[in-house]
Amino acid sequence: MNFTGASSSATTEIKRKLWNGCINIKVVLPHDSEDIEYLINIPRNSYLPIHFQQLISYFQNYVSYEIYKQALWFEYEGVPIAWNLPVGVLYDYLYLPSVIQERGGGGLDQNCWTIQLNLRGKYPAEYIIPFVYTNPDNTINYEQSxxxxxxxxxxxxxxxxxxxxxxxxxxxxxxxxxxxxxxxxxxxxxxxxxxxxxIPKQFQRIPVKIYIPGSTTVIQAPIHAYEDDKPVTLSRVLQRELPNLFTNDVKLARTYIHGIDISSIMDMPLHDIWTIFRHLDNFLYIIIIAMS
Amino acid sequence: MSTTLHSESDDSSSYSSSEYEEQIDDDKLQPKIPLSTSVFLEKLPKEQYQQLNKTILDHENQELQPSTSKQDQARPDLVSPRQHTQPDSAQIQKITIRFQSIGSTPSINPKVFKISSSQTISTLSRFLSQRLKHKGLLYLYVQNSFSPNPDETIGDLFNSFKTNNELIISYCYSVAFG
The missing domain is CATH 1.10.246.190 (Autophagy protein Apg5, helix rich domain)
Known part of the structure; x- marks a missing residue:
């Protein structure tokens, strides 16, 4: 399978679908005796802070203190969520393994990711990037960060x-x-x-970040677009960067981009995959999930 | 894994024999993993689980790439029982960092340090702030172009953005490259 033969309108359609891909998130604020919940639909290639305003306006109705004055953060199962990553990457990195495990089991709501909102307490600055800018009225300037x-x-x-x-x-x-x-x-x-x-016209290397759920490892190797004048394929890259998990014959893990199992296009040139599937920051985010 | 920044005098080319050597302790931050992910991984067949752990260990102790391009290097291309031992200090890859101040931001002496490749930019940033006795914002730049994210590892940045086998970090108290 290869996209170079695909019509440009098909490519445009795929890009449009990826751009519009969304995730349902249930934001839960533990409050007194009961939790306050807010359901929000966030695009995969968006970022959490873009939606803070909306959340703050809602949750402000329920708490007596001013939410704007202190930086808020999210946790999933006690893990602080890195707001600097695209929402879709966060979902795939932190939640997709559970979704895969439960598939067919039915115990888990696959259509909604529940995360916890924290408004007070100590911001986990050693795990996630702090917000360092404030507006003239002392409220946190999330957008600048x-x-x-x-x-x-x-x-x-x-x-x-x-x-x-x-x-x-x-x-x-x-x-x-x-x-x-x-x-x-x-x-x-x-x-x-x-x-x-x-985007430069001349292409030497391809910006790729590989995440492995279950570890904080991020692989960012300098990946050349061409080797011996031949375009480098995704499977070649994985075999080289993750030789324990990917060989010519054995695949001990599956590869996800934008939440999609992309096993069927592993032999496409990485450059073509990047062109279609890169995120807003022009990095291609790849999630590797070990699987039987 | 303990992490240290070793400083050395600027004109010394031999790091190990440098008389002037300082160390700072690592924060030893425990990685946080969602419980459901840990459960998922523990249920994996043994082979997958072992190879995944090897992959993660390999990356933490990755070999630094020499200046020649990576494709020239022969690497094992089969799943093979490779030797994995707990890294001791001799095995941890060290990377040479050269700090350069921008504009009126004070410079430090020495300028060249060694740091473990598995450490992150935030370790570097904390160390530099301490050195400069600076409490405000500190902006770090790679290749005088971009600020790396605090969670990026020194080894990854070195592999992609080194200059003459050093990772040059420029720093400033204000935004230098907008």
Missing amino acids: LNEIIVNQLKQSCFVINGSAKPIMNLSESNSKLLWNSIVTRNLGQFTSLNKKI
């Missing part, structure tokens, strides 16, 4: 691709604002046209 993270990830991926972050550093201020705006307002057309300006 998120913007900083995403822009720097974009610069990093740009640098991986062609050894320089110039294309994004040279982006005009108005275009930088438009790019950020397209991410927050989820404007695919605007995002695509601006993102084209910052």
Whole structure:
């Protein structure tokens, strides 16, 4: 199977579907004797802080203190959730193993991920990135921290691709604002046209991050797009980076991108997979789940 | 795993024989894993479970790539019972970090340190803040281009962004590259 033969309209359709892919999340705030719940539908390639405002407005109705003054954070089974990762990556990394295990079992609600909201107490700064900016009225400026993270990830991926972050550093201020705006307002057309300006034309390496649920290991190897003038395939990359789990004959793990088991396209060039499946920060996030 | 930053005098090219060596203790942060994921992994067949653990250990003690491109290296391409022992200090890969101050931000002396490859940017950032006796914001940059995420490991950054076998970290008290 290969996308190079696929029509560009098919590719556009896949990209649109990935852009619109969403996750149902139940946010639970333990409060006095009963939990307060809020159901929210968040796009896979969005980020939690983009939705903080909405959550704060709701939960403020139930608590007497001002939520804006202290940084909030989420936990799943006691694990602080890294807000700097795309929501879909968080789901696949923290929750997908349980979903797979329960498939057919029916004990778990596969359609909703329940996470806990924390409004007070000690922010787990040793595990997740603290929010360091405040607005003039002393409320937490979540957007500035998120913007900083995403822009720097974009610069990093740009640098991986062609050894320089110039294309994004040279982006005009108005275009930088438009790019950020397209991410927050989820404007695919605007995002695509601006993102084209910052992706280098010459491709040396492919920005990839490989996550392994059950460990805090993230593999970020310099992966070349071509070897001996031949495009590098995803299976080649996995065999080299994870030789214990992937060989020519044996696969002890499955590979997920955007929550999709992509075993059937492992022999596609990694560059093609990146083109379709990369996230907003132009990194391709791959989740490896060991399986029988 | 204990982690130390060894400093060395700037003009010394021989790290091990450096007379001037300091260490700072690691925070030894326990990784947090969802219980349901741990349960899922424990139920895996033995082979999957073992190979997964090997994979994770391998990455923590990864071999640093020499300056030549990675594809030239021969690596075992079969699942083989490789030797895995608890890493002792001799086995932990050390990476050379060179700090460069930007603008009016004070420089430090020495500028060159060694750090375990499995350590993260946040360790580096904490160490540098202590060195500078600085309590405010500190921005770190790789390749004078981007700020790495605090949770990125030094080994990964080194493999992708090294210069002459050093990872050069520029730092500033304010945003230097917007």
